Amino acid sequence: MKKVQVSNLLLTLLFAALSIFFLLPLFWMLSAASKTELDVWTFPIQWIPDQWNFVQNFKAVWMGDVSFSLFYMNSLKISILSTIGTILVCSMAGYALAKLNFKGKGLLFSLMMAFMMIPEQATLVPRYIMIKEMGLYDTHTSLILLGLFSSYFTFLLRQFMLGIHSDMLEAAELDGAGFFRVFWSVVLPLSQPILATVGIIKFIWTWNDYQGPLIFLYSNDLFTIPLGMQFFKEEFGTRISVMMMASLSAIVPLLILFLLLQKKVINGIAIGGVKG
Numbered sequence: 001m002k003k004v005q006v007s008n009l010l011l012t013l014l015f016a017a018l019s020i021f022f023l024l025p026l027f028w029m030l031s032a033a034s035k036t037e038l039d040v041w042t043f044p045i046q047w048i049p050d051q052w053n054f055v056q057n058f059k060a061v062w063m064g065d066v067s068f069s070l071f072y073m074n075s076l077k078i079s080i081l082s083t084i085g086t087i088l089v090c091s092m093a094g095y096a097l098a099k100l101n102f103k104g105k106g107l108l109f110s111l112m113m114a115f116m117m118i119p120e121q122a123t124l125v126p127r128y129i130m131i132k133e134m135g136l137y138d139t140h141t142s143l144i145l146l147g148l149f150s151s152y153f154t155f156l157l158r159q160f161m162l163g164i165h166s167d168m169l170e171a172a173e174l175d176g177a178g179f180f181r182v183f184w185s186v187v188l189p190l191s192q193p194i195l196a197t198v199g200i201i202k203f204i205w206t207w208n209d210y211q212g213p214l215i216f217l218y219s220n221d222l223f224t225i226p227l228g229m230q231f232f233k234e235e236f237g238t239r240i241s242v243m244m245m246a247s248l249s250a251i252v253p254l255l256i257l258f259l260l261l262q263k264k265v266i267n268g269i270a271i272g273g274v275k276g
Helices: 002-033 054-062 068-099 105-115 120-133 140-146 151-161 166-174 179-190 192-208 211-216 225-236 240-275
Strands: none
Touching (some): 002 240, 054 068, 054 240, 068 240, 192 240, 225 240
């Protein structure tokens, strides 16, 4: 028993040390964003600056000539709408593949699995032509529309929903619940852990996406943060402290999202482990 406790303690200490190591770049980013430009280049690294320049760097990012707030709002709009749309579309598709019986279900699932092996870049030209023909080029709608369906997320949701007992769904139907009522009031609440996981991953992917906005957006006022950072590089390329403030501002929504939903994600992983 003591050996087990000692080994658990050693593993805890090891993972704590590794977590600190992996968080060092984030700590350095926060430190650099709070310094003057000369202090950034001080060696050895001065983690706590003698002269705080956080407010000045913040103003340079948010109140300067480059409209960082506009890029921020564009990224929030596309990421939030894409995430909500993906959760709705993929959860319905996953539920259909997991619990409904219809002709061609096995073939449809096999095709979806096959599509997962096709690189996204291989479909870039057809998607570009489709968006161009629909008149959606250089609009946020094009990015939101293209991001609604995902074979990967549909597969994750389908696998989770297979573990929901059919007796619960049948009981709801006996109580008079229709198809959509069962899905909305029974299936979705039971799928909260995997929905939170899908939401976090989708939001992060969309927020950090560089290729999509680069291909489907042309107007500067529609650019998202990954493209907008190019303007900061041109404007403040030699001012590392301002660039670190912009980078720090860019990851704040991702940190908030993870902190809010981490419990549900951990529960989803734990439930998946028990099922496995």
